[in-house]
Amino acid sequence: MQNFTFWNPTKIIFGTDTIPQIGQETRRFGNKALLVYGKSSIKKSGIYDMVLASFQEAGIEVIEHAGVKSNPVLSHVNAGIALVKQKQIGVIVAVGGGSVIDESKAIAVGAQTDHDVWDYYLGVREVEAALPVLAVLTIAATGSEMNLVSVVTNEETQQKFNLRSPFIFPKVSILDPTVTFSVPRTYSAYGAVDAISHTIEGYFNGSDPWTPIQDRYVEGLILSIMESAERILENAEDYQGRATMMWAATLALNGLPVAGIGAMRSPNHLIAHSLGAMYDIAHGAALSIVIPGWMTYASRKAPRKFAQFAQRIFNIQEESPEKQAEKGIAALKAWFYKIGAPVSLAEGNIPEEDIERIAENTQSLARKWNVTDEYTQKTVAHILTLCR
């Protein structure tokens, strides 16, 4: 195990009929809230009314900031920041999925500074303050509800960059699995892929040779995500499946799976972020295309961990670790396919001719993440050919 610091102060309120608590929880941080959400889906589902009623009961004034995109964009973040400053709002409440929470975190940072908020995503400035953010989660996927990360896309520069700061942990996140009953099949599948992707980045890319706790924690999450995804795809209103998926997705990226694994890299996200910035593709779909190709690339260099993955996730027994790894990757790809996630560039409507352009696009993030030693444009292009 490597040295680490672990701190995660987000309070999780989990379960049925928990949304009416948002008012009283928000009231602890202020009496004028920016309500951030995406499209009208939260109105159809009744969540919007529930949240407003709870705010009213708690005596909270609400200013709305709707229209967050599924890959949140900088221009909309800046509009939110301007609104918060103009109306002197003290607390931000995200009602939605990872995109809405990520944008809320960005607004929370931007509202407390006179600098361009994009500077913090570029890494040229350090966050020193942020408004409190609370969340009502409506889709299980990104883990943003319990972590210090925010991902935003700068449409002008086609950069999808992330910001990490302890100031942006949500204070409180409310997770009611029943609100995810209405998440469509495709997005339920993408959420499962996204959650799995978060666990495997650290699992395969850590720098410590012996991490039995973290390995088993991740393996347990993956198995639970797979089991619950299958329950959900069979019956969208399976409470146990939805609840397990929601909690697993949160735990997949709350810092615990990677505590102690040492320096790590996130090559699948490196490539998937470029796909997200360049094409209008869901994050989970980008990942299900990239992961099997990247795993093939990486397992050829060092098959041991991929062999362990094959054995513990798919119960694949083989004498040769290479063979075992290969079968495990094929099994994961087959499972992605089975749940309806795309497993090739073609299935994601991404032209093969674009491979060089995509590889080129990854390089600015690769520089920010200091991974250009391995993930050169050439290597990324090679990995993308394995995703065809």
Place this chain on the structure above:
Amino acid sequence: MQNFTFWNPTKIIFGTDTIPQIGQETRRFGNKALLVYGKSSIKKSGIYDMVLASFQEAGIEVIEHAGVKSNPVLSHVNAGIALVKQKQIGVIVAVGGGSVIDESKAIAVGAQTDHDVWDYYLGVREVEAALPVLAVLTIAATGSEMNLVSVVTNEETQQKFNLRSPFIFPKVSILDPTVTFSVPRTYSAYGAVDAISHTIEGYFNGSDPWTPIQDRYVEGLILSIMESAERILENAEDYQGRATMMWAATLALNGLPVAGIGAMRSPNHLIAHSLGAMYDIAHGAALSIVIPGWMTYASRKAPRKFAQFAQRIFNIQEESPEKQAEKGIAALKAWFYKIGAPVSLAEGNIPEEDIERIAENTQSLARKWNVTDEYTQKTVAHILTLCR
């Protein structure tokens, strides 16, 4: 999954050479600290000097409160409270194991009230404030370094009771695995038993039928604890073994393994606490005596989960769940024996004639925990006969 609230704000600083951070971390909460510890072992090991040097550098005045017993007692807690009040101390730093941290939490509560601190352990009062507690952990076992629990023994009434309050989460806990190199074989083994015991209470005594995340999380911790215990018993200075044991013991009782499992009971601790209150026996030793007996009792009523345990921990395959459960319990008992933990009342020097008295002693805690429907004096006596 059942509804739950999860909140754990303790900051963990984990790894080699981390103890010198205690001064600056403490300074965030005050400049006059009560240093709580047990015997002179922290002086021999050099930890004491390291802590004092760090305090000095951070400009913190230190008042010492030494002599914490391995089952911390109320009279010593009260002496600490008096000292804090007299000297107007603002922050408490525990340097030691679970007992030292538990006593520090008790002092932290008592220092902020004029009521008898034992009232909070009896459950007749609710904690409304506590001084900040920080910890430097010197033994992997109880999990107190990252939770809201404190266990104290009232010597006069022979009651070993626990207090739960969000006010007593340590603010910061420093975990340097190298300080546990000097923990003797027996206590290393007891620590492993204690950590395992914390995970299995929820695992076997939750109230939800489908908890795949929590099950696998616990199974992963148990396997990691067993692997690391074996490494440690082979080589006391095996860093990976010590680090894994230390982190696993912390994770075993930080609230996460039980989040979502619903109402639960802790029958093994119910009985072990009485052994601890009545005899001068280490907590881990009391548990290794009780657990196999309790498991036998409980698996006869409902073998399913015990069969899963046998399969996933010991890879035991059997057609009949009863047989599988039985073999799993025998395997755990054999493993306790192998690492040198007592597995019978006789091995713990507890006279068989005392069974009725022990069973009687459990009843006041059983009433406090509302488990007298099942854990009557008669049933506890029966379980104790299975521990012979």
